[in-house]
Amino acid sequence: MGRVTARRRVIRVRDGAVNARPDTLVTEEPLEIRLNGKPLAITMRTPGDDFDLAAGFLVSEGVLGRADELANIVYCAGATADDGGNTYNVVDVRLAPGVPVPDITLERNVYTTSSCGLCGKASLDAVRTTARWPVTDGPTPLRLAPELLYALPDRLRESQRVFDRTGGLHAAALFSPDGELLDVREDVGRHNAVDKLVGAALRQGRLPLAGNVLMVSGRASFELAQKAVMAGIPVLAAVSAPSSLAVDLAAETGMTLIGFLRGSSMNIYAGEQRVAL
Template sequence: MGRVTERRRVIRIRDGAVSTRPDTLVAEEPLEIRLGGKPLAITMRTPGDDFALAAGFLVSEGVLASAGELANIVYCAGATGEGGSNSYNVVDVRLADGVPVPDITLERNVYTTSSCGLCGKASLDAVRTTARWPLDTSPDTPVRIEPATLSALPDRLRAAQRVFERTGGLHAAALFTTDGELLDIREDVGRHNAVDKIVGRALQQGQLPLSSCVLMVSGRASFELVQKAVMAGIPVLAAVSAPSSLAVDLAVETGLTLVGFLRGTSMNVYAGEHRLALSAAASTG
Protein backbone atom coordinates (compact mmCIF):
# COMPACT_ATOMS: atom_id res chain seq x y z
CA MET A 1 0.00 0.00 0.00
CA GLY A 2 1.14 3.52 -0.68
CA ARG A 3 1.72 5.82 2.24
CA VAL A 4 -0.67 8.62 3.14
CA THR A 5 2.22 11.07 3.52
CA GLU A 6 5.72 11.39 2.09
CA ARG A 7 8.78 13.44 3.03
CA ARG A 8 10.48 15.90 0.66
CA ARG A 9 13.37 18.31 1.08
CA VAL A 10 12.40 21.98 0.86
CA ILE A 11 14.24 25.29 1.05
CA ARG A 12 12.57 27.41 3.70
CA ILE A 13 12.77 31.20 3.64
CA ARG A 14 11.57 33.07 6.70
CA ASP A 15 12.23 36.79 7.15
CA GLY A 16 15.22 36.57 4.79
CA ALA A 17 16.78 33.59 6.57
CA VAL A 18 17.32 30.54 4.30
CA SER A 19 17.44 26.96 5.57
CA THR A 20 16.76 23.45 4.34
CA ARG A 21 14.45 21.02 6.05
CA PRO A 22 12.26 18.00 5.36
CA ASP A 23 8.59 18.67 4.82
CA THR A 24 5.63 16.32 5.12
CA LEU A 25 3.42 16.20 2.04
CA VAL A 26 0.18 14.39 1.37
CA ALA A 27 0.65 11.51 -1.07
CA GLU A 28 -1.18 11.54 -4.39
CA GLU A 29 -1.30 8.48 -6.64
CA PRO A 30 -3.60 7.22 -9.40
CA LEU A 31 -6.20 4.56 -8.67
CA GLU A 32 -7.77 2.63 -11.52
CA ILE A 33 -11.20 1.20 -10.74
CA ARG A 34 -12.24 -1.84 -12.73
CA LEU A 35 -15.70 -3.38 -12.75
CA GLY A 36 -15.74 -7.12 -13.46
CA GLY A 37 -12.23 -6.86 -14.88
CA LYS A 38 -13.13 -4.03 -17.26
CA PRO A 39 -11.49 -0.60 -16.78
CA LEU A 40 -14.07 1.89 -15.54
CA ALA A 41 -12.42 4.98 -14.03
CA ILE A 42 -9.12 6.49 -12.98
CA THR A 43 -8.91 8.90 -10.07
CA MET A 44 -6.05 10.71 -8.39
CA ARG A 45 -6.33 9.98 -4.68
CA THR A 46 -4.54 9.70 -1.38
CA PRO A 47 -3.80 5.98 -0.81
CA GLY A 48 -5.94 4.36 1.85
CA ASP A 49 -9.56 3.17 2.04
CA ASP A 50 -9.26 2.27 -1.64
CA PHE A 51 -11.96 -0.41 -1.48
CA ALA A 52 -14.35 2.01 0.21
CA LEU A 53 -13.52 4.65 -2.40
CA ALA A 54 -14.36 2.22 -5.23
CA ALA A 55 -17.58 1.11 -3.53
CA GLY A 56 -18.65 4.70 -2.87
CA PHE A 57 -17.93 5.67 -6.46
CA LEU A 58 -20.21 2.87 -7.66
CA VAL A 59 -22.94 4.02 -5.27
CA SER A 60 -22.84 7.49 -6.84
CA GLU A 61 -23.02 5.88 -10.28
CA GLY A 62 -26.13 3.93 -9.33
CA VAL A 63 -24.40 0.54 -9.66
CA LEU A 64 -24.46 -0.40 -5.95
CA ALA A 65 -26.99 0.28 -3.23
CA SER A 66 -26.36 -2.39 -0.61
CA ALA A 67 -23.57 -4.61 0.69
CA GLY A 68 -25.41 -7.65 -0.65
CA GLU A 69 -24.91 -6.43 -4.22
CA LEU A 70 -21.13 -6.46 -3.77
CA ALA A 71 -19.24 -9.76 -4.08
CA ASN A 72 -15.73 -8.47 -3.37
CA ILE A 73 -13.09 -5.90 -4.18
CA VAL A 74 -9.46 -6.91 -4.72
CA TYR A 75 -6.20 -5.32 -5.71
CA CYS A 76 -4.99 -6.49 -9.09
CA ALA A 77 -1.64 -8.28 -8.76
CA GLY A 78 1.01 -7.46 -11.28
CA ALA A 79 -0.63 -4.17 -12.18
CA THR A 80 2.76 -2.58 -12.84
CA GLY A 81 3.81 -5.26 -15.30
CA GLU A 82 7.21 -5.38 -13.61
CA GLY A 83 7.89 -8.90 -12.48
CA GLY A 84 4.39 -9.41 -11.09
CA SER A 85 4.77 -6.72 -8.44
CA ASN A 86 1.64 -5.07 -7.11
CA SER A 87 1.35 -1.29 -7.26
CA TYR A 88 -1.83 -1.28 -5.14
CA ASN A 89 -3.10 1.31 -7.59
CA VAL A 90 -5.62 -0.90 -9.42
CA VAL A 91 -8.74 -2.40 -7.83
CA ASP A 92 -11.30 -4.71 -9.38
CA VAL A 93 -14.90 -4.71 -8.14
CA ARG A 94 -16.96 -7.86 -8.58
CA LEU A 95 -20.72 -7.67 -8.24
CA ALA A 96 -22.79 -10.37 -6.59
CA ASP A 97 -24.50 -12.97 -8.76
CA GLY A 98 -27.57 -11.59 -10.44
CA VAL A 99 -26.57 -7.93 -10.12
CA PRO A 100 -26.44 -6.42 -13.62
CA VAL A 101 -23.15 -4.94 -14.78
CA PRO A 102 -23.92 -1.66 -16.56
CA ASP A 103 -21.96 -0.75 -19.65
CA ILE A 104 -21.33 2.82 -18.57
CA THR A 105 -17.83 3.09 -20.06
CA LEU A 106 -19.28 3.20 -23.59
CA GLU A 107 -21.38 6.29 -22.86
CA ARG A 108 -18.72 8.61 -21.50
CA ASN A 109 -15.08 8.93 -20.69
CA VAL A 110 -14.75 8.45 -16.94
CA TYR A 111 -11.64 10.21 -15.65
CA THR A 112 -11.28 11.99 -12.34
CA THR A 113 -8.74 14.34 -10.87
CA SER A 114 -8.08 15.23 -7.25
CA SER A 115 -9.30 18.77 -7.87
CA CYS A 116 -12.44 18.64 -9.95
CA GLY A 117 -13.78 15.13 -9.59
CA LEU A 118 -15.49 13.33 -12.43
CA CYS A 119 -14.77 14.89 -15.81
CA GLY A 120 -15.92 14.25 -19.33
CA LYS A 121 -19.53 13.32 -18.68
CA ALA A 122 -21.40 13.87 -21.91
CA SER A 123 -24.43 15.72 -20.56
CA LEU A 124 -26.42 16.63 -17.48
CA ASP A 125 -28.72 13.69 -18.13
CA ALA A 126 -25.73 11.34 -17.95
CA VAL A 127 -24.97 12.30 -14.35
CA ARG A 128 -28.55 12.51 -13.12
CA THR A 129 -28.57 8.88 -12.06
CA THR A 130 -31.85 7.72 -10.59
CA ALA A 131 -31.60 7.68 -6.80
CA ARG A 132 -32.49 4.44 -5.03
CA TRP A 133 -33.74 6.39 -2.00
CA PRO A 134 -35.57 9.58 -2.92
CA LEU A 135 -35.17 12.17 -0.18
CA ASP A 136 -38.18 13.04 1.95
CA THR A 137 -39.24 16.49 0.78
CA SER A 138 -42.21 16.89 3.11
CA PRO A 139 -42.19 19.92 5.44
CA ASP A 140 -43.04 17.44 8.20
CA THR A 141 -39.89 15.39 7.61
CA PRO A 142 -38.50 13.91 10.84
CA VAL A 143 -34.95 15.05 9.96
CA ARG A 144 -34.46 18.38 11.73
CA ILE A 145 -31.26 20.14 12.65
CA GLU A 146 -30.53 23.25 14.67
CA PRO A 147 -28.46 26.00 13.02
CA ALA A 148 -26.31 26.05 16.16
CA THR A 149 -25.51 22.37 15.60
CA LEU A 150 -24.45 23.09 12.03
CA SER A 151 -22.27 25.97 13.24
CA ALA A 152 -20.22 23.57 15.36
CA LEU A 153 -19.50 21.09 12.58
CA PRO A 154 -16.56 22.84 10.80
CA ASP A 155 -14.51 22.98 14.02
CA ARG A 156 -15.32 19.34 14.78
CA LEU A 157 -14.33 18.39 11.26
CA ARG A 158 -11.00 20.20 11.49
CA ALA A 159 -10.25 18.78 14.94
CA ALA A 160 -10.63 15.26 13.55
CA GLN A 161 -8.39 15.82 10.51
CA ARG A 162 -5.25 14.01 11.60
CA VAL A 163 -3.34 14.07 8.31
CA PHE A 164 -4.25 17.69 7.56
CA GLU A 165 -2.51 18.74 10.75
CA ARG A 166 0.73 17.26 9.39
CA THR A 167 0.44 18.35 5.75
CA GLY A 168 -2.09 21.17 5.37
CA GLY A 169 -3.00 19.66 2.00
CA LEU A 170 -6.06 17.49 2.40
CA HIS A 171 -9.80 17.81 2.00
CA ALA A 172 -12.11 16.01 4.38
CA ALA A 173 -15.65 14.73 4.47
CA ALA A 174 -17.39 13.82 7.70
CA LEU A 175 -20.66 12.20 8.60
CA PHE A 176 -22.55 13.57 11.60
CA THR A 177 -25.83 12.85 13.32
CA THR A 178 -28.38 15.66 13.40
CA ASP A 179 -27.25 16.21 17.02
CA GLY A 180 -23.69 16.88 15.86
CA GLU A 181 -22.13 13.55 16.83
CA LEU A 182 -19.22 12.56 14.56
CA LEU A 183 -19.84 9.17 12.96
CA ASP A 184 -17.00 8.95 10.44
CA ILE A 185 -14.39 11.12 8.74
CA ARG A 186 -12.18 10.47 5.72
CA GLU A 187 -9.41 12.60 4.20
CA ASP A 188 -8.14 12.77 0.63
CA VAL A 189 -6.52 15.15 -1.83
CA GLY A 190 -9.87 15.11 -3.64
CA ARG A 191 -13.04 16.19 -1.85
CA HIS A 192 -15.05 13.83 -4.06
CA ASN A 193 -12.78 10.91 -3.06
CA ALA A 194 -13.27 11.72 0.62
CA VAL A 195 -17.04 11.55 0.13
CA ASP A 196 -16.77 8.28 -1.81
CA LYS A 197 -14.74 6.79 1.05
CA ILE A 198 -17.43 7.83 3.54
CA VAL A 199 -20.25 6.42 1.42
CA GLY A 200 -18.32 3.27 0.52
CA ARG A 201 -17.62 2.46 4.16
CA ALA A 202 -21.30 2.93 4.94
CA LEU A 203 -22.24 0.55 2.13
CA GLN A 204 -19.73 -2.07 3.32
CA GLN A 205 -21.22 -1.85 6.81
CA GLY A 206 -24.80 -2.14 5.57
CA GLN A 207 -25.74 1.39 6.65
CA LEU A 208 -27.23 2.80 3.45
CA PRO A 209 -29.33 4.85 3.11
CA LEU A 210 -27.83 7.47 5.44
CA SER A 211 -31.22 9.09 5.87
CA SER A 212 -30.62 10.57 9.34
CA CYS A 213 -27.17 12.03 8.72
CA VAL A 214 -25.46 15.27 7.79
CA LEU A 215 -22.53 15.31 5.36
CA MET A 216 -19.96 18.03 6.04
CA VAL A 217 -17.24 18.82 3.48
CA SER A 218 -14.17 21.00 3.87
CA GLY A 219 -14.33 22.80 0.53
CA ARG A 220 -16.96 23.94 -1.91
CA ALA A 221 -20.17 22.11 -2.76
CA SER A 222 -20.08 21.02 -6.39
CA PHE A 223 -22.81 19.36 -8.44
CA GLU A 224 -21.00 16.05 -8.03
CA LEU A 225 -20.98 16.22 -4.24
CA VAL A 226 -24.70 16.96 -4.19
CA GLN A 227 -25.22 13.96 -6.47
CA LYS A 228 -23.16 11.70 -4.20
CA ALA A 229 -25.13 12.82 -1.13
CA VAL A 230 -28.45 12.19 -2.86
CA MET A 231 -27.38 8.76 -4.13
CA ALA A 232 -26.42 7.76 -0.56
CA GLY A 233 -29.74 9.00 0.82
CA ILE A 234 -28.12 11.81 2.82
CA PRO A 235 -30.65 14.62 3.38
CA VAL A 236 -28.28 17.44 4.46
CA LEU A 237 -25.01 18.60 2.86
CA ALA A 238 -23.01 21.42 4.45
CA ALA A 239 -19.86 23.05 3.09
CA VAL A 240 -17.49 25.72 4.35
CA SER A 241 -17.36 27.35 0.93
CA ALA A 242 -19.71 28.16 -1.94
CA PRO A 243 -21.92 25.83 -3.96
CA SER A 244 -22.14 26.01 -7.73
CA SER A 245 -25.34 27.05 -9.48
CA LEU A 246 -25.81 23.52 -10.78
CA ALA A 247 -25.35 22.11 -7.29
CA VAL A 248 -28.14 24.36 -6.01
CA ASP A 249 -30.39 23.38 -8.93
CA LEU A 250 -29.91 19.67 -8.20
CA ALA A 251 -30.45 20.19 -4.45
CA VAL A 252 -33.75 21.96 -5.14
CA GLU A 253 -34.77 19.28 -7.64
CA THR A 254 -34.05 16.38 -5.27
CA GLY A 255 -35.11 17.98 -1.97
CA LEU A 256 -31.61 18.04 -0.46
CA THR A 257 -30.85 20.60 2.24
CA LEU A 258 -27.77 22.48 0.98
CA VAL A 259 -25.84 24.83 3.26
CA GLY A 260 -22.81 26.82 2.11
CA PHE A 261 -20.38 29.36 3.58
CA LEU A 262 -20.73 27.62 6.94
CA ARG A 263 -18.35 29.68 9.04
CA GLY A 264 -18.89 30.40 12.71
CA THR A 265 -22.51 31.31 13.28
CA SER A 266 -22.99 32.40 9.65
CA MET A 267 -24.26 30.25 6.82
CA ASN A 268 -26.28 30.43 3.61
CA VAL A 269 -29.12 27.95 3.10
CA TYR A 270 -29.60 27.39 -0.62
CA ALA A 271 -32.22 24.62 -0.58
CA GLY A 272 -34.21 22.41 1.77
CA GLU A 273 -34.65 24.97 4.53
CA HIS A 274 -37.59 22.93 5.90
CA ARG A 275 -35.10 20.66 7.67
CA LEU A 276 -33.59 23.52 9.67
CA ALA A 277 -35.17 24.52 12.95
CA LEU A 278 -35.46 28.18 12.03
CA SER A 279 -37.21 30.85 14.05
CA ALA A 280 -40.73 31.63 12.90
CA ALA A 281 -39.62 35.26 12.79
CA ALA A 282 -36.79 34.52 10.33
CA SER A 283 -36.84 36.86 7.35
CA THR A 284 -37.82 35.38 4.02
CA GLY A 285 -37.05 38.47 2.03
Protein backbone atom coordinates in the same frame (compact mmCIF):
# COMPACT_ATOMS: atom_id res chain seq x y z
CA MET B 1 1.45 7.07 8.17
CA GLY B 2 2.98 4.97 5.42
CA ARG B 3 1.87 5.79 1.91
CA VAL B 4 -0.51 8.53 3.06
CA THR B 5 2.35 11.01 3.36
CA ALA B 6 5.75 11.49 1.71
CA ARG B 7 8.88 13.51 2.52
CA ARG B 8 10.38 15.98 0.06
CA ARG B 9 13.14 18.59 0.29
CA VAL B 10 11.95 22.19 0.38
CA ILE B 11 13.68 25.57 0.48
CA ARG B 12 12.00 27.53 3.23
CA VAL B 13 12.11 31.33 3.23
CA ARG B 14 10.93 33.11 6.38
CA ASP B 15 11.57 36.80 7.01
CA GLY B 16 14.66 36.73 4.82
CA ALA B 17 16.10 33.57 6.38
CA VAL B 18 16.66 30.71 3.88
CA ASN B 19 17.17 27.09 4.82
CA ALA B 20 16.68 23.65 3.32
CA ARG B 21 14.59 21.15 5.22
CA PRO B 22 12.41 18.06 4.65
CA ASP B 23 8.69 18.68 4.39
CA THR B 24 5.78 16.29 4.86
CA LEU B 25 3.42 16.19 1.90
CA VAL B 26 0.21 14.34 1.21
CA THR B 27 0.68 11.43 -1.17
CA GLU B 28 -1.15 11.48 -4.50
CA GLU B 29 -1.21 8.31 -6.60
CA PRO B 30 -3.50 6.96 -9.32
CA LEU B 31 -6.08 4.32 -8.53
CA GLU B 32 -7.51 2.33 -11.43
CA ILE B 33 -10.96 0.95 -10.73
CA ARG B 34 -11.96 -2.14 -12.67
CA LEU B 35 -15.46 -3.59 -12.78
CA ASN B 36 -15.68 -7.37 -13.20
CA GLY B 37 -12.17 -7.31 -14.63
CA LYS B 38 -12.69 -4.46 -17.13
CA PRO B 39 -11.12 -0.99 -16.68
CA LEU B 40 -13.71 1.59 -15.67
CA ALA B 41 -12.03 4.69 -14.22
CA ILE B 42 -8.81 6.18 -12.93
CA THR B 43 -8.81 8.64 -10.05
CA MET B 44 -5.95 10.51 -8.41
CA ARG B 45 -6.26 9.81 -4.70
CA THR B 46 -4.49 9.55 -1.37
CA PRO B 47 -3.85 5.84 -0.73
CA GLY B 48 -6.00 4.30 1.97
CA ASP B 49 -9.61 3.14 2.17
CA ASP B 50 -9.29 2.16 -1.49
CA PHE B 51 -12.05 -0.46 -1.34
CA ASP B 52 -14.42 2.08 0.19
CA LEU B 53 -13.43 4.57 -2.50
CA ALA B 54 -14.21 2.11 -5.29
CA ALA B 55 -17.52 1.10 -3.73
CA GLY B 56 -18.55 4.72 -3.17
CA PHE B 57 -17.63 5.62 -6.73
CA LEU B 58 -19.97 2.88 -7.99
CA VAL B 59 -22.75 4.14 -5.72
CA SER B 60 -22.45 7.58 -7.31
CA GLU B 61 -22.52 5.91 -10.73
CA GLY B 62 -25.75 4.10 -9.88
CA VAL B 63 -24.13 0.66 -10.18
CA LEU B 64 -24.33 -0.28 -6.48
CA GLY B 65 -26.93 0.50 -3.86
CA ARG B 66 -26.90 -2.39 -1.39
CA ALA B 67 -24.17 -4.41 0.28
CA ASP B 68 -25.50 -7.68 -1.15
CA GLU B 69 -24.94 -6.38 -4.69
CA LEU B 70 -21.19 -6.40 -4.05
CA ALA B 71 -19.40 -9.74 -4.26
CA ASN B 72 -15.91 -8.55 -3.35
CA ILE B 73 -13.15 -6.05 -4.03
CA VAL B 74 -9.52 -7.07 -4.44
CA TYR B 75 -6.22 -5.50 -5.37
CA CYS B 76 -5.07 -6.80 -8.73
CA ALA B 77 -2.06 -9.04 -8.27
CA GLY B 78 -0.89 -8.35 -11.81
CA ALA B 79 -0.46 -4.65 -11.19
CA THR B 80 3.17 -4.72 -10.16
CA ALA B 81 5.99 -2.27 -9.82
CA ASP B 82 9.35 -2.61 -11.59
CA ASP B 83 10.71 -4.62 -8.66
CA GLY B 84 7.84 -7.10 -8.87
CA GLY B 85 5.94 -5.78 -5.86
CA ASN B 86 2.24 -4.97 -5.89
CA THR B 87 1.60 -1.25 -6.41
CA TYR B 88 -1.81 -1.41 -4.68
CA ASN B 89 -2.99 1.08 -7.29
CA VAL B 90 -5.46 -1.17 -9.13
CA VAL B 91 -8.63 -2.62 -7.63
CA ASP B 92 -11.19 -4.92 -9.20
CA VAL B 93 -14.80 -4.74 -8.05
CA ARG B 94 -16.84 -7.89 -8.58
CA LEU B 95 -20.61 -7.59 -8.62
CA ALA B 96 -22.81 -10.24 -7.09
CA PRO B 97 -24.49 -12.69 -9.50
CA GLY B 98 -27.51 -11.16 -11.17
CA VAL B 99 -26.49 -7.53 -10.61
CA PRO B 100 -26.59 -5.71 -13.97
CA VAL B 101 -23.20 -4.72 -15.31
CA PRO B 102 -23.23 -1.33 -17.08
CA ASP B 103 -22.01 -1.12 -20.64
CA ILE B 104 -18.34 -0.20 -20.39
CA THR B 105 -17.27 1.43 -23.62
CA LEU B 106 -14.55 3.89 -24.52
CA GLU B 107 -17.07 6.71 -24.07
CA ARG B 108 -17.96 5.51 -20.57
CA ASN B 109 -14.40 5.30 -19.34
CA VAL B 110 -13.85 8.14 -16.93
CA TYR B 111 -10.65 9.90 -15.91
CA THR B 112 -11.09 11.75 -12.65
CA THR B 113 -8.63 14.12 -11.05
CA SER B 114 -8.24 15.46 -7.55
CA SER B 115 -9.77 18.75 -8.64
CA CYS B 116 -12.65 17.95 -10.93
CA GLY B 117 -13.94 14.43 -10.46
CA LEU B 118 -16.49 13.33 -13.04
CA CYS B 119 -15.92 16.29 -15.30
CA GLY B 120 -18.88 17.09 -17.53
CA LYS B 121 -20.57 13.72 -17.10
CA ALA B 122 -23.56 14.16 -14.88
CA SER B 123 -26.72 16.17 -15.40
CA LEU B 124 -29.78 16.88 -13.27
CA ASP B 125 -31.83 14.42 -15.28
CA ALA B 126 -29.21 11.68 -14.94
CA VAL B 127 -29.13 11.97 -11.16
CA ARG B 128 -32.91 12.09 -10.94
CA THR B 129 -33.34 8.92 -12.95
CA THR B 130 -30.55 6.87 -11.37
CA ALA B 131 -30.99 7.72 -7.66
CA ARG B 132 -32.08 4.62 -5.74
CA TRP B 133 -33.87 6.45 -2.94
CA PRO B 134 -35.64 9.73 -2.33
CA VAL B 135 -33.88 12.23 -0.09
CA THR B 136 -35.69 11.78 3.22
CA ASP B 137 -35.31 12.76 6.87
CA GLY B 138 -35.56 9.25 8.24
CA PRO B 139 -38.11 8.06 10.83
CA THR B 140 -38.63 11.55 12.28
CA PRO B 141 -38.63 15.03 10.71
CA LEU B 142 -35.14 16.53 10.68
CA ARG B 143 -34.82 19.90 12.40
CA LEU B 144 -31.28 21.09 13.00
CA ALA B 145 -30.50 23.90 15.41
CA PRO B 146 -28.16 26.56 14.00
CA GLU B 147 -25.85 26.07 16.99
CA LEU B 148 -25.47 22.38 16.10
CA LEU B 149 -24.55 23.26 12.53
CA TYR B 150 -22.09 25.96 13.60
CA ALA B 151 -20.16 23.33 15.59
CA LEU B 152 -19.68 20.92 12.69
CA PRO B 153 -16.72 22.58 10.90
CA ASP B 154 -14.62 22.52 14.09
CA ARG B 155 -15.55 18.90 14.75
CA LEU B 156 -14.55 18.03 11.21
CA ARG B 157 -11.27 19.92 11.51
CA GLU B 158 -10.43 18.24 14.83
CA SER B 159 -10.79 14.83 13.20
CA GLN B 160 -8.38 15.56 10.31
CA ARG B 161 -5.28 13.70 11.49
CA VAL B 162 -3.31 13.84 8.23
CA PHE B 163 -4.20 17.47 7.50
CA ASP B 164 -2.36 18.47 10.67
CA ARG B 165 0.86 17.11 9.16
CA THR B 166 0.44 18.22 5.54
CA GLY B 167 -2.16 20.97 5.24
CA GLY B 168 -3.05 19.47 1.86
CA LEU B 169 -6.13 17.28 2.30
CA HIS B 170 -9.85 17.64 1.87
CA ALA B 171 -12.15 15.97 4.36
CA ALA B 172 -15.73 14.75 4.52
CA ALA B 173 -17.59 13.71 7.64
CA LEU B 174 -20.93 12.15 8.39
CA PHE B 175 -22.87 13.42 11.41
CA SER B 176 -26.02 12.19 13.11
CA PRO B 177 -29.01 14.54 13.65
CA ASP B 178 -27.71 15.33 17.14
CA GLY B 179 -24.23 16.23 15.90
CA GLU B 180 -22.44 12.96 16.70
CA LEU B 181 -19.48 12.28 14.41
CA LEU B 182 -20.23 8.94 12.72
CA ASP B 183 -17.37 8.69 10.23
CA VAL B 184 -14.72 10.82 8.55
CA ARG B 185 -12.41 10.42 5.56
CA GLU B 186 -9.53 12.50 4.16
CA ASP B 187 -8.21 12.59 0.62
CA VAL B 188 -6.39 14.85 -1.81
CA GLY B 189 -9.65 14.88 -3.81
CA ARG B 190 -12.82 16.19 -2.20
CA HIS B 191 -14.92 13.79 -4.27
CA ASN B 192 -12.75 10.86 -3.14
CA ALA B 193 -13.28 11.74 0.52
CA VAL B 194 -17.05 11.57 0.01
CA ASP B 195 -16.80 8.34 -1.99
CA LYS B 196 -14.81 6.77 0.85
CA LEU B 197 -17.55 7.73 3.33
CA VAL B 198 -20.36 6.44 1.12
CA GLY B 199 -18.47 3.28 0.15
CA ALA B 200 -17.88 2.41 3.80
CA ALA B 201 -21.59 2.87 4.49
CA LEU B 202 -22.48 0.63 1.54
CA ARG B 203 -20.13 -2.16 2.63
CA GLN B 204 -21.56 -1.97 6.16
CA GLY B 205 -25.14 -2.16 4.86
CA ARG B 206 -26.07 1.35 6.04
CA LEU B 207 -27.41 2.87 2.81
CA PRO B 208 -29.48 4.95 2.39
CA LEU B 209 -28.05 7.50 4.83
CA ALA B 210 -31.41 9.12 5.62
CA GLY B 211 -31.39 11.57 8.50
CA ASN B 212 -27.64 12.25 8.37
CA VAL B 213 -25.60 15.37 7.65
CA LEU B 214 -22.64 15.39 5.25
CA MET B 215 -20.04 18.05 6.08
CA VAL B 216 -17.26 18.83 3.59
CA SER B 217 -14.16 20.95 4.08
CA GLY B 218 -14.25 22.83 0.77
CA ARG B 219 -16.84 24.00 -1.69
CA ALA B 220 -20.08 22.22 -2.54
CA SER B 221 -19.78 21.32 -6.21
CA PHE B 222 -22.49 19.66 -8.27
CA GLU B 223 -20.59 16.40 -8.01
CA LEU B 224 -20.61 16.40 -4.21
CA ALA B 225 -24.32 17.22 -4.21
CA GLN B 226 -24.82 14.35 -6.65
CA LYS B 227 -22.98 11.91 -4.39
CA ALA B 228 -25.04 13.02 -1.39
CA VAL B 229 -28.29 12.51 -3.30
CA MET B 230 -27.21 9.09 -4.57
CA ALA B 231 -26.50 8.03 -0.96
CA GLY B 232 -29.85 9.38 0.29
CA ILE B 233 -28.26 12.09 2.46
CA PRO B 234 -30.73 14.92 3.23
CA VAL B 235 -28.27 17.64 4.33
CA LEU B 236 -25.02 18.76 2.69
CA ALA B 237 -23.03 21.48 4.46
CA ALA B 238 -19.81 23.09 3.24
CA VAL B 239 -17.40 25.66 4.63
CA SER B 240 -17.19 27.34 1.23
CA ALA B 241 -19.49 28.22 -1.65
CA PRO B 242 -21.81 25.94 -3.63
CA SER B 243 -22.07 25.98 -7.40
CA SER B 244 -25.26 27.02 -9.17
CA LEU B 245 -25.86 23.49 -10.42
CA ALA B 246 -25.43 22.09 -6.91
CA VAL B 247 -28.12 24.47 -5.70
CA ASP B 248 -30.40 23.44 -8.58
CA LEU B 249 -29.92 19.75 -7.79
CA ALA B 250 -30.59 20.29 -4.07
CA ALA B 251 -33.78 22.21 -4.84
CA GLU B 252 -35.04 19.57 -7.29
CA THR B 253 -34.34 16.61 -5.02
CA GLY B 254 -35.39 18.16 -1.71
CA MET B 255 -31.93 18.17 -0.18
CA THR B 256 -30.84 20.89 2.24
CA LEU B 257 -27.73 22.67 0.99
CA ILE B 258 -25.74 24.95 3.29
CA GLY B 259 -22.67 26.94 2.27
CA PHE B 260 -20.22 29.29 3.96
CA LEU B 261 -20.75 27.49 7.27
CA ARG B 262 -18.19 29.34 9.36
CA GLY B 263 -18.24 30.63 12.91
CA SER B 264 -21.82 31.62 13.66
CA SER B 265 -22.98 32.23 10.11
CA MET B 266 -24.18 30.24 7.11
CA ASN B 267 -26.07 30.55 3.86
CA ILE B 268 -28.97 28.16 3.26
CA TYR B 269 -29.45 27.68 -0.48
CA ALA B 270 -32.13 24.98 -0.45
CA GLY B 271 -34.19 22.96 2.01
CA GLU B 272 -34.40 25.60 4.72
CA GLN B 273 -37.26 23.69 6.40
CA ARG B 274 -34.71 21.40 8.05
CA VAL B 275 -33.01 24.27 9.88
CA ALA B 276 -34.76 25.45 13.06
CA LEU B 277 -34.41 29.20 12.49
